[in-house]
Amino acid sequence: MISSIKICLKAIMALIMTIVVGLTSGAAGVSSTKTPDEKEYEQVKNVIYFIGDGMGPLHLEKAKQERNIKLVMDTFPYQGRSMTRSLSNKVTDSAAGGTALSSGIRTYNGAIGVYMYDPIHIQSNPKSITELCHENGMMTGVVTTDKTSGATPAAFTAHSTARNLDFDISAQQLNSDFDLIWGQSSDYVTKSKAEANGFTFVSTYDEMMAVESGERSFAQFDSELWHVNQVNAQTPTLSQMTMKAIDVLDDTDEGFFLMVEGAHIDKNSHSNIDAGMTEALDEFDRTIALALEYAENDxxxxxxxxxxxxxxxxxxxxxGTYSFTQTSHSDTNVPVLVYGSDTFIEDGEVLNNFEIPIRIAYSLGFDETQFPSVTVKF
Ligand SMILES: [Zn+2]
Incomplete structure (x- = not known):
């Protein structure tokens, strides 16, 4: 009796998922002239995936004007846009947005790497690009100025029905096989728990710099990671964390995947703090400049x-000036800037957010049977 109910539920879920997958791929067909499987992707070994949380195109213009700076981001050879909506809302949050960018699927606001139409969890979770890379022998890491259990790093390292389940997200990260998880300290991460799963625990700049190539590490820094200038000698900046992370992860012939989040573009935009937003964006761009130097050499x-x-x-x-007009997220399309592939995106192309990790997977040599994992598997 119970098993027949379960089989029946599975059949219903399969039907729902078929419809959902059909709808989302239909949307992709409208916005994008070519779907990923129809074109050849230039193959790369390593991926550095930058997410400027909350960063719309005019954030760049505002920062340039108010800080009187040029941005390295403007020099990227391929520039397009991403449509950011979630499956539940026209305006996404960082959880559903992060899931689209990590797993190649759309879900509901608040969801960390789980499907929307799967309330009793019949399906396995959608695979993240981080998991795909790890399973195939690549080194994997996330670096953020947010707490490590924040929505964006969580979407790349965990699966949870709610973004605020910090305990669950931190436990999954601590039990994971990823190589590097660095950011602001989270309530539920302790040195002993990290060490129990083979991570070197890091909480200062000196400890971070002492991590060796290929060594697995979990970093918990204080809350001022995002400033352009260090607020104390033991607080790394985003650029310091990122360049050290590249150094640690660039250790095998299989390559590495690194996600870097500049979280304070969003945080300062919520409070409409001009100087804070532009400072965070400036440091995000400085980090990109250093990563670009690495990529050019590599x-x-x-x-x-x-x-x-x-x-x-x-x-x-x-x-001619730029102003915030609200304190919440918007549905404005965001930049997609690409270096290192002539086939990833066409200049001016507008894609769905969930297509980005799919194209990353294709650029790493994976195919549609490996990513995204939207087919129902029982
Ligand atoms: Zn936000």
Whole structure:
């Protein structure tokens, strides 16, 4: 009796998933002239995936104007846009946005790497690009200025029905096989728990710099990681964390996957703090400049820069200045900037957010049977 109910539920779930998958791939067909499986992707060894949380196109313009700077992001050879909506809302949050960018599927706001229409969890979770890379022998890591259990790093390292389940997300990260998880300290991560699963525990700049190539590490820094200048000698900046992370992960012939999040573009945009947003964006761009230098020398590294959503709905004023017009996320399309592949995106192309990790997977030599895992598997 119970088993026949379960079989029946599975059949219903299969039907729902068929419809959902059909709908989402239909949407992709409308917005994108070519689907990933119809074109050849230039093959790369390493991927550095930058996510400027909350970073819309006018965030770049505002930062350039107010800080009187040029941005390395503007020099990227291929520039397109991403449509960021989630499956549940026109305006996404960082959890659903992060899941689209990590797993190649759309889900509901608040969801970390889980399907929307699977409330009793009949299906296995959608595979993240991080998991795909790890399973295939690549080194994998995430670096963020947010707490390590924040929605964006969580979407790349965990699966949870709710983004605020910090305990669950941290436990999954601590029990994971990923090589490097670095960010602001999270309530449930302790040195002993990290060491129990073979991570070297790091909490200062000196300890971070002492991590050796190929060594697995879990970093918990204090809360001021995002500033351009260190607030104390033991607090690394985003660029310091990122360059050290590349150094640690660039250790095998299989290559590495690194996600880097600049979380404070979003946080300062929520509070409409101009100077904070532009400082965070400046440091994000400085980090990209260093990664670009690495990629130019390496010659086998793909850099993809995007955002999970725009925050603050910045507008261009009549006097030529830029202003925030709200304190929440918006549905504005966000930049997709690419270096290291001539086939990843066409200049000016507009894609769905979930297509980005799919194209990353294709660029790493994976195919449609491996990613995304949207087919129902019982
Ligand atoms: Zn936000």
């Amino acid at each position: 010659g086998e590294t793909l850099i993809v820069i995007t955002a999970d959503h725009e925050t603050g709905k910045i507008v261009l004023n009549a006097d």
